[in-house]
Amino acid sequence: MNSESAQRILLVEDNPGDARLIAEILNRIGDIEMVTASTLSEALGYLREQRWDVVLLDLGLPDSEGIETLEKVQPVAQKACVVVLTGIESEEIGIQAIRQGAADYIVKGYVDARMLSASLRYAIERKNVTEALEESERNMGKAQSIAHVGSWEWDISRDTLYWSDELYRIFGLSPQEFASTYEAFINTIHPNDRKYVKQNIEEVFKTKKPFDSTHRIVRPDGSERVVEDQGEPTVAEDGTLVKIVGTVQDITERTKAEQALRKSKERYKLHFVSVSDIIFSVGANATITDISPSVEGILGYKPEDLEGKSFAELGIMTPESLERAIANTVRVFSGANLPVQVYEFITKEGNQIFGEITAKALVKDGQVISTFNVARDITERKRAEDALKESEDKFRTIFENVNDEIMYLDMDGRIIDVNDRVETISGWKREEVVGRHFSEFDFLDPASISGFTDSFTRAMQGEKTELVSIKAKRKDGTRVFIEASTSLIERDGVPQNLLITVRDVSDRIRVEEALKESEANWRSLTENSPDQIMTLDLDARIIFANHLVSSWTKKPTIGTSFYDHTLEEYKPVVRKCFNEVLSTGKTSEFESVSRDDKGDLHYLESYVGPVMRPGRVSGLTVRLADITQRKQSEKALLQANTELNFLNELAGTLAQCTTAKDVLDRALDMTLESLDLNVGMIYTLTDDHESLTLDAYSGISEQSARTCRTIDVGSNVKSGSKEATSTEDHLITLARDAIQSIGLPFCAISLLKSHNLPRGLICVATQEYREFPKKHYRLMETVGAEVGVAVEQTQLLEQLKELSRTDDLTGLDNRRRFYEVMDLEIDRATRYKGSFSLVLLDLDNLKYYNDRYGHTNGDAVLRNFARVLKSALRKSDMPFRYGGDEFIAILPSTSEKMAQRCIERVRSQWMNSARSPMNENPQLNFSTGVIQFPSDAETSDALIFLADTALYHSKRSGGGQDTMVSELVPSEQDALGIATSDQVYALAATVDAKDPYTYGHSTRVAHVAGMIGKAIGLSRMELENLNSAALLHDIGKVGIPDSILSKPKKLTDEEWLLVKKHSAEGANIVGYMKELRIITPFIRHHHEWFDGNGYPDGLSGDEIPIEARIISIADAYDTMTTDRTYRKAMSPDLALTELQRYGGTQFDLQLVEVFCEKMRESVQNSTGDGE
Known part of the structure; x- marks a missing residue:
């Protein structure tokens, strides 16, 4: 009973009989050391003097009665568990006792060894758990103190x-x-x-x-x-x-975010309730024979649900616990004494709980017949143990992972434990430190010893200490700055340990020192900088400026807003820049203008950067540099470049002008635009130098222009005279008077010069007062020189053009000029749906005249005929010398009959004129060919070709005749041919040769067409007609410009309409030849489609002559197999495939199949020959 494992129980009972009974019961339990006290006073004495595990307390004592007895015992019982064992059977008092802290409430009349044993065991276990919980809370308190x-x-x-x-x-x-x-x-x-x-x-x-x-x-x-x-x-x-x-x-003293210590999740107390144990018996077959009703309160099952069934059948234990329980039951039946076993149970609701079971064998006649078992729900205790372990684990985690060095010392100063940070901060390893006295380590700087010692002493005396900043020394001798705090750990009011927390603040100290040095450097830099440097707060208020007085800014008073020193028009720019830097944290810059105390403007270049604090922008730094001189230089350079670019552009523009008028207009417009003015004039000096003429103007009314159009100069202007300067001033004065006379009082005038001689004036003006700067005069002088030279050049160019388009002999426009006018007249007549007549004239027998009288007299005849021609025609008519003895005239808006009357008038005047200087009268009549546009032809080449054909008809008729193209179509019986087929074939060859990509095209088309014609059985005459039509199918392209025929890109709609006319135009040309008239349908319709979608007449199917259908196939095949400007040639096989694909739509499918078959035969034959 005196062993260390025995439980010490103080029985407080005044009834000797009850005391003996209880003592006997306790003796049967075993391992009990019991002392009895009969009065409350005696019991309190025992409690104060000795340690007790359990107090069995009777509430009715000689010197105390009722619940007051418990209230007096509890404060003195310290950690002992109090179990009330009384004869008072009162539920109210029982509940009150439990609330007052009693571990159990037992009525004497119902007590037995089993009940008392269970109650004591429960009370002791509860005491142990409570002590463990209190220890955990003490550790938690220490952790809280650390954190x-x-x-x-x-x-x-x-x-x-x-x-x-x-x-x-x-x-x-x-x-x-x-x-x-x-x-x-x-x-x-x-x-x-x-x-x-x-x-x-x-x-x-x-x-x-x-x-x-x-x-x-x-x-x-x-x-x-x-x-x-x-x-x-x-x-x-x-x-x-x-x-x-x-x-x-x-968090008052915290300067940096520290890793927060994990707080224990266990913030609550475990509340225990009295739970009755489960008592049950198990038979030899592991079957529950009987079980107490308390099972329902723990597992949820009624006794009858479990009795008579084995553990395996019931499923009230986890598999692992079930296996151990069965094995332990077998061992008990074998006579083994087992310690208390802990199992996991499953309640009726499916919850898992922990229970401990004490099992004893019941023996009868030397045989174990069953086991007696007491089961107690220890779930709460188990959870408390787990919570305690979890709390200890958390505390250890904090201890090992905190960034600070933590040392536990006993009260003698010996180190009990340290965390791993000790090596990081001091250089000492844990095993080198633990167990040694704190004083053995010489790590304190002499200047820091007193401060730390004072803190250490105060902590040992239980006083509160603050952080102490210390300069320390590591194991290797290097210096380190630390902050240390010391606190006392007490248990039950008794000092137990010292806790020292050490933090390495070397980095912070170094940063602070670097910051001080940086601030000193910054101040030195700013104070000696030629630029003005300011620091602003978030509201742009000036909190620092290196130059409070500057020669180029107003005084920036500390505390005033930066915007107060910014011109109004630049405030949005500054505000945008500041906001950008504040929001992004990146530098930016802007340019602005400031006004100094004298009112002078200065250009400033400002660089803005952020003032950074940890994680945020706390202000702005602004550096302002005076760039006024640079701006002025840039402005002068820009002005010079602008003037140079303008002059280059002006020179390029004037170089492209072809007339003096164009030069003057373009020069005036560009000058006004460059000077940002809208009123200007250019005068030119007449050839006799007697007056100035207004040849270009802008920004004035027609009335004002008429008023000052001519300025009389007089005879003072002499080229190269000594009075040149006065002459120039005289011209400028005259021009200024004229300009002011029309209400323009303010003007700038400069001379137009060529070869350093005045050629005119250029003037700009305004009604409002304006001083024209020197740069404007300088620019205008340069413009005047450029314009003077350009005007002279265009005048020379116009003279050259006039010479190049005039016939030297007759004075009429020449053949070159005729073609220019011809194209213009065709465009005019087409645009306005008009018409004109073209007359080709040829002097008869002029060759004979030249041979007889000489070419000099012949030239006189030509000049005289030109004079008569020009005199007899109307003013609107345009005669030209076409070449040799041929003349040609364009008669606008003239019908065929009107053209005949004009020719008759020319012939009448010519025949009545003196034609021979030798007074002889050879027959020098003339013949004509006349054609109408657009009824007879629509292109210049076709017009000339047919007019020449008609002239040829007049010449063959004996001369002196006039032939209209409309009269050339003879009757079917007419045997007279207009032109030979050789001429037409030559013309077709010319058309064929216009494009190198299509050279030989007509010949190849004729060859392919003949192949198809022979295959379908055409007669010899039909084949000859087919061949002629194929050769001449593109003759209508004679009037299409080469630029369209050889254009590499897609044609425009207008160009395509012109090309589509060639088939009808070709038919018209060929129709003038009797022997070829039969083939005109073949040429006209060779672009018709088999489905009716072709041109020019939209014929379809058999409406299209078969010859035209054959030429269509041959033309397409050669086009696809020949290189063009816009693509490479196709292979013959691919071209045949394309023809078949469009058979029935564009082409006659039967003819396509015939052609394809002939081509395949041709390939086979050539292969066979090769073999």
Whole structure:
């Protein structure tokens, strides 16, 4: 009974009989050391003097009665469990006793060894768990002290606050000074923060959600602290807020974010309730024979649900526990004594709980017949043990992973434990430190010893200490700056250990020193910089400026806004730049203009950068440089470049002008645009130098232009005279008077010059007052020189053009000019749907005249005929010398009959004129060929060709005849041919040769057409006609410009319409030849489509002559197999495939098949010959 494992029980019982009975029961339990006290006074003496595990307390004693007995015992019992064992059978008193802290309440009349044993075991286990929990809470308190975090719990119904020791230290209070109520807590908060905190608490009551707030508190000594307060509400099942549990951390001294210590999740106390044990018996076959009704309260099963069934059948244990339980039952039946076993049970609701079972064998006649078992629900204890382990693990995790070095010392100064940070900070390994005395390590700088020693001494005396900044020395001798704090760890009010926390702040110290050095460098830089440097706050207020007075800015007073020193028009630019830097944290720049104290403007270039604080922009730095001189240089350079570009553009533009008028107009427009003016004039000096003529103007009315159109100069202007300067001034004065006379008082005038001689004037003017700068005069002088030379050049060019298009002999426009006018007249007549006549004239027998009288007289005849021609024709008519003895005339808006009358008038005047200087009268009549546009032809080549054909007809008729193209179509019996077929074939060859890509095209088309014609059985005459038509099918292209025929890109709609006319035009040309008239349908319709979508007449099917259908196929085949400007040639096979694809739509499918068959035969024959 005196072994260390025996439980010490104090029995407080005044009835000797009950005392003996209880003693006997306890003796049967075993391992019990019991002492009896018969009075309360005696019991209190035992409790004060000795340690007890359990107190069995009778409430009815000689010197105390009822629940008051328990109330007097509890404070003295210390850690002993009190079990009430009384004869008072009262449920109310039992409940009250449990609430007062009794481990159990047993009525004497019902007690037996089993019940008492179970109660004692439960009480002792509860005591052990409670002590472990208290130890865990002490460790939690130490962890809170390390992390400077205090915990609290608010019982809302009782309005009672529980604070941890650390929380009292944070608030500077002792438990005796704090009323532990909500109102007392609110009173500790800074007055300005109370409303905010109350709102947070009210929000918790509304939402039942956690809260997190940062606010100030006021300590009793008047000092303020900033704390971070977090709380978690607990809500009952009915939705009522029961309590709030939280933490408070002192963050006043924190300069950097520290890794927050994990707070223990175990913020609540374990509440134990009295639970009756389960008593049951198990038979030899592991079947439950009987079980107490208490099983229903623990597992949810009634006794009858379990009795008579084995563990395996019931499923009330986990598989692993079931396996062990069966094995242990077998061992008990074998006579083994087993210690208490712990199993996992499954309740009826499916929940897992832990239970411990004590099993004893029941023996009868030397045989074990069953086992007697007591099962107790230890789920709560198990959870408490797990929670304790979890709390210890968390504490160890914090201890090992905190960034600070932590050392545990005993009260003698010997190091008990350190974390791994000791090596990082001091250079000593853990195994080199643990077990040694703190004083053995010489790591303190002499200047720091006293401060640390004082803190150490105060901590040992239980006083509160602050952080101490120390200059320390590492193991290797290097210096390190640290902050250290020392605190005392007590247990039950007795000092146990010292806790020293060390933090390495070397980096911070170095940063602070570097910052000081940087600030010194910055101030030196800014004070000696030629630029003005300012620092602004977030509102652009000046908080620093290196030059308070500058020669180019107004005085930037500290505290004023930067915008106060910015011109109004530049404020948006500055504000945009500042906002960009503040939002992005990147540098930017802008240019602005400032006005100094004298009112002078200065150009400034400003560079703006952010002032950075950890994680944010806290202001701006601005460097302003005066770039006025640079701007002025840039402006002058830009002006010079602008003038140079203008003059280059002007020279290029004037070089492209072909007339003097164009030169003057373009020069005036460009000059006004360059000078940003809209009124200007250019005068030119007449050839006799007697007057100035207004040849170009802009911005004045026609009336004003008429008023000053001519300025009389007089005879003072002499080329190369000594009075040149005065002459120039004279011209300028005359022009200024003329310009002012039309209401333009302000003007600038410069001379137009060529070869340093005046050629005219260029003037710009305005009605409003304006001083014209020197650069304007300089520009106008340059323009005047350019224009003077350009005018002279265009005049020379016009003279050359006139000479190049005039016939030297007759004075009429020559053949070159005829073609220019011809194209213009065709465009005019086409645009206005008009017409004109073209007359080709040829002097008869002029060759004979030249041979007889000589070419000099012949030339006189030609000049005389030209004179007569020009005289007899109307003013609107245009005669030309076409070449040799041929003349040609364009008669606008003239019908065929009107053209005949004009010719008759010319012939009449010519025949009556003196034609021979020798007074002889040879027959020098003339013949004509006349054609109408557009009825006879629509292109210049066709018009000339047919007019020449008609002239040829007149010459063959004996001369002196006039033939109209419309009269050339003879009757079917007419045997007279207009032209020979050789001429037409030659013309077709000319057309064929116009494009090198299509050279030989007509010949190849004729060959392919003949192949198809022979294959379908055409006669010899039909084949000859087919050959002629194929050769001449493109003769209508004679009137299409080469630029269209050889164009590499897609034709425009207008160009395509012109090309589509060639088939009808070709038919018209060929129709003038009797022997070829039969083939005109073949030429006209060779672009018709078999489905009717072709041109020019939209024929389809058999309406298209078969010869035209054959030529269509041959033309397409040769086109596809020949290189063109816009593509490469196709292979013959691919071309045949394309023909077949369009058979029935564009082409006659039967003819396509015949052609394809002939081509295949040709290939086979050539292959066979090769073999």
